[in-house]
Amino acid sequence: MQVSLNDIDLSSEKHDRFLFSYGRDLNVTMDSIRKVGLINPVILKKSRGSDEAYTIVCGYQRIRACQKLGLKSIEAKIIEGLNDEEILLLILHDNLSSRGFNEIEKAIVIKKFLELGYSYDRLMSEITPLLEIPPNKNVLDKYLALLRLDSEIKDPVVRNELELEKAFLLMPLDDVERDVVCSVLFRESGTNVNEAKETIRNLLDLKQIKQKGITELLSSREISDILSDNKSNKRQKGERVYKLIKSMRSPTISKKEDEFDKSCKELGLDNDVRINHSRYFEGDEIRITIKASNEEKLRVNIEKLLSNIKNGTFKKIFSIFK
Template sequence: MRFKQKIAKLSLIDSKDHSFRITTQINVDHLMNSIDYAGMLNLPLLIEEKTGYKIVCGYRRIEACRRLNWAEVEVRILESDTKKLECITYAIMDNSLQRHLNLIEQSRSINLLYPFIKDFSILGKELSIMGLPGNPSIIKKIKELCHLSGSVQRGILSNTFSLTMALELGRLERGAGDGFAKLFETLKLSLNKQREILTLVKEISLREDISMLKVIENDMLQKILTNENMDRNQKIRKIRIYLKQRRFPVITAAEKEFENHLKKLKLGSGTKLIPPDNFEGTTYILKLFFKNLIELKDRQASIDALIKNSSLRKILDRSS
């Protein structure tokens, strides 16, 4: 790396040009305290332009100096003939050697390098040297992340959803990915529940021939989300029930009817009646729980009473 060390006026440093920015961090409070106390230990790296300087490494350091009201700062200035690929390499290395890069920072790094190294196998080798993932299939996935909407990227940074889910949200119709990102962020859903809700909304959208965004923005769903009297788990449960009822109205109605009749059977804790999956068959399962012969005789009496109960007949008549 060929550079000269000098004092540069902050007014000549362009902080709006993010050509080489890798970091997603914005807050500089801690950095300001550090620089104010100990000075600049790692000098920013700049490259000279016609009207001033472009930042290669040190966006947050420069911003911290501005907020400290410094007029000038000591920096390293690259030779003017330094190639863009060299600048990109310096920018990535400056960040990756200090800390583990998050997925969005990795994506930015990959996208900066990709125009110069389009072969993913070769690109993987270069990234590995820089401490980044070198697997070509993983690189292809990570590469897409910084092209996703801001809300989806924020969800990745907050660990609200996984790389796979983020890419899936990015492929959805316009606005839907943002809607899901907001929903998942609000409810702090597990990956399985995210997948369940996404699938239900997709199927409702197809069944009713409306957009997924309309399903998410439905008044009933939004009313549950904004209900201050419910905790997070109650909201998740209510939303799942609402979506299931809307997706499977016939099955939901059958479940309700079955539950009503089941209450009238008064089976007790030792006997359990299980309906066919999704009420699509006609075979029911009766489970008995007992520890000794006395309890088994009690269950026999329960079965005799069950057979005579009109509610059982209504359950079975519906299936026939």
């Protein structure tokens, strides 16, 4: 049936408890309606105590788009007799069948069902499989924490400009720190998830050790020089920022790592041979991994290793542990 847009109550207290949408581009919806019309009717329910006003169940974005386009009415389905749980399930499946959810909207879905009284066990059994979220309470708590982040972090997640795992890493920081860290590690440089995890941990340690704020630590001349270097790409800048913060936190270990990497390069081995040291150089052992697809490649790599042993080249590597 056609319903006048003037008869639909758009006040937030009426529709917020049923609203899952976040970060949707209204212009995209308007363009679609302008070109092909409204394909899926919105779903409304009668407002309590009113014979004329309707509350939005599904289709808030479509209704706003129709208003912007100057339409007077909209095709709608009217539902009656459903409780809040049944309405939320209806909205969930309606959206899954039409457009799906971005990561922030998934967090909103989780929050809505928890507020409705769902236990974590029930949520993981019935709802998270539909959202393609692992059935893990810690993961769900991370999603809920996403909703407490400001729009400067949430919006890039929606636009797929910021990986979800990287957004999770920003949660221990305050609002100002998040924006600065996000800018330095992810916007201006290309720090990967593992590097970012260690860098943020090191920054939090340095904050306590040096009694300096993270914003001040990342405003150093060294960081500025790295980010303004036009000869380096984002990934290279990310690696350099990671190494710099690591050297600030653990200068002795960082110095040993530099010496270790330099000594390994002097061995002249190819990429099929990898030499690793123990974490934080604890102990005095190295691990050598050889990748070979046939006997000849294996023989060549082993001969190179034996040649370096005979020449005493490995002595320099083992001396780093002392």
